[in-house]
Amino acid sequence: MKELKNKGRQRWRDYICLFVSFLFVLYFGINYKSIIYNSHTLGNGIKILVLAGLWAIGTVLIFVKLEVKEKTGRIINILYVFLSPCFIFLNMEAATFAMGKSFSGLNKSLLLFNICFILILELICIVLTNRIRLGTDICAFICVMFNIANYFVYEFRGTPIIASDIATISTAAEVASSYEIKFNWYHLVTLLLLFDFFMFGRVIKCKPVFSKKKFRLCGIIVMAIISVVGVKQFILTDYLDNHGLKLSLFNPMRSYRTYGSIAGFSRSIHYSILKKPEGYSLEKVEEITSKYESDTVDKTKEHPNVIVVINEAFSDLKDLGDFETNEDYMPFVHGLMNDRNCVSGTTYASIVGGQTANTEYEFLTGNSLAFLPTGAVAFQLFVKDAMPSLVTQLQDEGYMGSTAIHLHRASNYRRDRTYPLLGFKDFYNYDTVTTPIEKLRHYATDAGSYQRIIEDFESYKKDSDDPYLGYVMTVQNHSPFISRGDDNYKQTISLKDMKAEDVETYLSLIKLSDDAFKDLVEYFKNVDEPTVIFMTGDHQPRINDASMNALTKGQYKNWNDEEMMRHRYAIPFVIWANYDIGGQKVEQTSMNYLQTRLMETTGGELTGFQKYQQDLQKEIPVLTGNGYVGSDGKFYELNDETSPYYSLLQDYSILQYNDLVDTKNRDNDFFNLQK
Template identity: 30%
Template sequence: MQNEKNKKEKFYSFSSLAISIMLIISHAWYLNYQKNNIMDFNYKFAIIRFLTTIIIFSFLFVKCKKNNADSSKKTIYFEKILEYSLYFIPIILFFGIEFLVGNFKYFDWSNLVLNIIIYYAIYLILYLILNDLHLSAYILSILGMILILAQYFILRFRGTPLLPLDFLMVNTAATVASSYKLYIDYSIFVIFLLLILYLYKTRIVKKNIKQKKNKFILFIVVVFFCSFINIKSKINFFELNLFETINNYYKYGFALTLVNEFKNLKIKMPIGYSDKIAKESLNKSQYIVEGSKESEIQPENIIVIMSEAFADLENLGNISIKDGIKITPFIKSLIENNTSGYVSVPTYGGVTANSEYEFLTGNSLHFFPPGYVPYQLNTHKIKSNIINTLKMYGYHCCAMHTYIGKNYNRNVVYPQLGFDEYITDNYGDVEFIRTFPSDVLSYNILIDKIKQTDGKLFSFLITIQNHGGYAIDGYENEVNLCYEQSYPQAEQYLSLLQLTDRQIKDFIEQLSKIDENTMVVFFGDHLPLIEESFYNTIMGKDRGSLSTFEYQKLYETPFFIWKNYENGGAKNKKKNLSLNYFGPYVLSEANIPVDGYNKYLLDLMSKIPIIGQGGIQTSNGDWFNYEDIQENEKQLLDQYEIVQYYTQTKEYRNSLLQNQK
């Protein structure tokens, strides 16, 4: 009779384990399949998955309680299976993470061993510290869960994968998280619960294997895997895709990619660098800024507005809008009748601070590691050449942001950049659009600042109203699209742009009444993170099929420069340039003389007007991928990298301070 019970016990134990594994595989397969195929929602399959999940969880839960109630009924065979399965937690974790946030369609299987080594190395370290195999398994599994969720949500918030610096931007992310709809894919939910149940069952297993033996086995496993590959060589010559960073995770695996990105956090000295070469390059620029004469008007007020997520989606393709409604008619008229064009920005879907950095410093993110945010890691080396120049010509420099002032470390960075004042937070009664302060608040504060300031004013305003996400309930969309598939996020975003257009019109009308020469520079920081399928629809192809030129359009936002003291004519210029040049370009439009680094950048702009994502545009309008650029342009980029590196040295920063005295 006892043998019969044991046999039944073994049968139920093995069955529960086998069915659980099958369920995990089915959910993970379904999630991975969705990434590579456009699927209609299958109600029958969803119902079957749901019912199967309920049955399995009920079975496992009852089984766990039964085992707890009478541990004598557990068989030694099942105990050993669970005990020895703990040695394979790193392998299970690897496949779990890759199924959920990776993409096996593109995975290079030659990287399998190295990924597993990384997981085993962490596991071994935990075990050597804790001296408890079960606890080590729990901690490693929890870390895996956290990384999975981080990758999952960051991809949905920002459109780019988890990067090392994201760990430093948790506070910034938390302040805007409420504007996004948080939901977990059903498959992730199921797999997490199964993992929790598995760990719960291993908790009640007797520790039959001695601790020393555990250490020995784990050590042998790590050494065994390491013997297959030259780890140092592999990591040192690891080629990351600097522009589509998600492809690194797909091709190389989550663990291997993340380790390499940590390795790339430090900015390396350029090949052939010396202070002497950098100074010679700065001093030899012969560029002459057309029209930059001190006798011409220098505006008393220079207002730069970096509008959150402002973009011209019609630049990507035709958009079918119900009733033919125009999205930004007033801004389009300003673009048509004033100096205008497109700026190539360094980011997509988020990380506004990097667009700020390029505009204010003239430095290009092209020379930094993927995901690098200078505001977070490079604060002591940041100086703004345009602010330095403006202060030399008597401008009071003020930064404004009507949201949380410490986001992206701005409260520390702005004084380093040279701003005299930073206006942020604490405005009393504020009108909110969705969950963010209205841009009208920003413009009203700016108007008051102009009226209160005696002398020249430079104001750098960062708006927040149109920040993602774009699935916030309670906001009534004024724009409706005409497609078979619905795009609610795109409709909300376009409705916000329509509101921005009306607000800018009112703001410009107010400035027109001010009896001071005023120049307004308006541009967007990046494109919005909305439905990828909407972008595919208006562009006529998916992102993987885009040419270098087409891909660059995802990193282009419109700009215009309006002046209340000039009317079109010769000043109605059209210009496309990358954002690192835009600061010096604004100075030249304000008839403020430039020299040094600013002059060098304008000289470089005349030869390589766009340093973009994945490629450059030359002065004759041709586009080249970075691996295909000609020798002359390559030398110019190498020289630029050397000069940029020099501008971050203590010697150069001190020279800027001396100029202000």
């Protein structure tokens, strides 16, 4: 009777496997073009043969049953356990394979690290499930799915998954719903290999690993000890660096492909830990801050209204390379940058393609991502208490309003909690606005966001003549840059002698942003009170690799970190006033310095921290989370201890730690105005 039940279960398992096999054929039939016609150099016929061969192997294995002696079975089980990590590693890397890059820097030590990591994960799964086949299958599934997800995250924002992304998973899920996921040939090969692996495992007879619970408990304890020691000795140290892994902060995907995704992700764990700066003490803080005294608030002084705009993905793609369009995609901003009433130039962001809140953090606080863990979002992880910001500074000067507008989900990047901690009194977002939101491609338009800040401005001005502060974080130009049939979007900008649909979509959106910003400026031109409008983008957009190569004439994939920063992280900024502020061009700066630049332009009082930044900019004009430029014009990595500016960076990191982390001992007289 028991034998009949087992045969019945086996038969149903075979049916399920056959159904999965049928799904591969069905999916391929429906998505034939998107799978076969991609940029891979193999011919279409060879691609089809590879897919057919892999599918046939897995399907045939469904019906294979291996009968061997018990001793031979044990040997097969042992070989299966220790050879599987090699297969899993190659299989998972196939999902993100890039010709000429993958494994190009993989030495024996790093190869062994990747495989040993998989082996430990496999053994953990085996011990927990008490089944060799099930544990190995779970391990394989986790690894392969991780790298497929890694590929799509890279496609969406231009950078792969890193350790600190765990904290932003809810925001990532919200954003991911806007993207279309399409599997390519590599992905189908990877999934078929995984299918073959699972079917091969079914051929092998595997008995429970531990016959008694106490042996299994010992196994769990041993694996826990191995895991803790391994993380401490190989991941949280410089082991990977010392064995040739150099994680490119400007292009981490290149490092993942070069050294293996597991090694790359493991290195990002090391970078994701916020450490107290070397030499940090309250005495050292006092030594630095004592040289700079904050200004005292002058209540008799008149101040202009201030409108701040952080524009989603607003950038000038001419920073990437020369190309021609049918018309100028930002004529108003280009003209404004030559106006006498405008301070303008190029700023460098610490991010690209995503993590907008990090640019907000740098601008509003004056702090830098250079001293935070790689990929960490400060709003999510570190802003837990009220802290000094541009908002609190202007409030001390008598500004009213302090209104933030972001017509998207308030919980994204924890803005609903962080904005109040930075001093904002009102936050109008997707969930709180009562009037209909004008949308384009399912996102609120710039024009709609600006209209609401104007309405808020007019509302406050009915009852008071105090200067007004308003802040707008737009969302119109959010990726993906694809046109769907139901979009109320019309392409107005086209490229000449180049095919890049996503670029044309993006530039058409930028033209709409330019038009909307023109209307905002025109409104405040007619306001009697002096008004200053600051506008910059948060980062450059995520453009697919084929379009990037077209824009850069194939140079993009060869850029080093300095070239990547100067091209891929460059963003225009403008500070316009409805009165003469003396036109000024700023050749280069970075997001953390821009609030100081804004306060200089408005003629407002400066904090000790802003005066410190004024001096620091003379020595380090550009500082990003990925590297910096010294006054000698050279590019330096953040951890380069031979740099002549290294000690200045250490001082800056000490001040930031005192402001952001050691809040109980924060030097408030330095970070705030004197009252």
